[in-house]
Amino acid sequence: MKRSRPQLLVTALLFAAVAQASAQTSSSAPSIGQQAQATPATRTVFIKMDDISYGQKSIDVKPGETVRLVLKNEGALMHEFNIGKAVSQLEHQREMAALFKDGTLTPTGKATSIVWRERSGLGDSNPPGIPEVVQAIHDDPNAILVEPGTTKEFVWTFHDTANLNFACTLPGHYQAGMVGEFVMR
Numbered sequence: 001m002k003r004s005r006p007q008l009l010v011t012a013l014l015f016a017a018v019a020q021a022s023a024q025t026s027s028s029a030p031s032i033g034q035q036a037q038a039t040p041a042t043r044t045v046f047i048k049m050d051d052i053s054y055g056q057k058s059i060d061v062k063p064g065e066t067v068r069l070v071l072k073n074e075g076a077l078m079h080e081f082n083i084g085k086a087v088s089q090l091e092h093q094r095e096m097a098a099l100f101k102d103g104t105l106t107p108t109g110k111a112t113s114i115v116w117r118e119r120s121g122l123g124d125s126n127p128p129g130i131p132e133v134v135q136a137i138h139d140d141p142n143a144i145l146v147e148p149g150t151t152k153e154f155v156w157t158f159h160d161t162a163n164l165n166f167a168c169t170l171p172g173h174y175q176a177g178m179v180g181e182f183v184m185r
């Protein structure tokens with residue numbers, strides 16, 4: 001019997017599905033907001049990322065406001081900007097840890113990794129199996145990865161959400177204090 005889908009990809013897709021599901025769940029009262037398109041009138045907030053912190057601990061936003069968040073990573077490590085509640089961010093930490101374990105995410109960026117697939121059902125035990133190149137899938141609607149030395153933009157429409165955070169869920173970063181709060185004013 002042939003395994004048609006790489007397990008890792010399936011796992012990553014599952015993670016994406018879970019993220020999607022939790023985004024949808026939380027979008028029903030109260031939503032955390034959603035990605036949007038910037039217009040010339042959109043307010044821009046500059047956020048510096050460093051090892052291991054954000055340039056600010058809080059960002060003021062108005063409910064309903066669309067904000068262009070410009071993320072400049074001045075550190076030597078990759079960082080994430082993840083908009084959400086603490087619960088989902090802690091969940092996302094586990095997904096990130098899994099990607100690091102696979103080798104498809106490294107402290108400085110995305111990477112390809114080779115996973116050896118088992119040969120099955122052929123009585124062919126010729127080790128180590130079939131090589132397969134895998135890549136990390138990180139396309140959560142509420143998060144973006146910023147590689148060291150790069151600047152990325154993220155445009156978000158905020159709703160009136162209490163306890164909404166921005167955080168980096170790379171292993172150890174959240175614990176090191178790489179988390180801040182959106183303050184609704």
Ligand SMILES: [Cu+2]
Nearest residue numbers: 079080168173
């Ligand atoms: Cu980080």
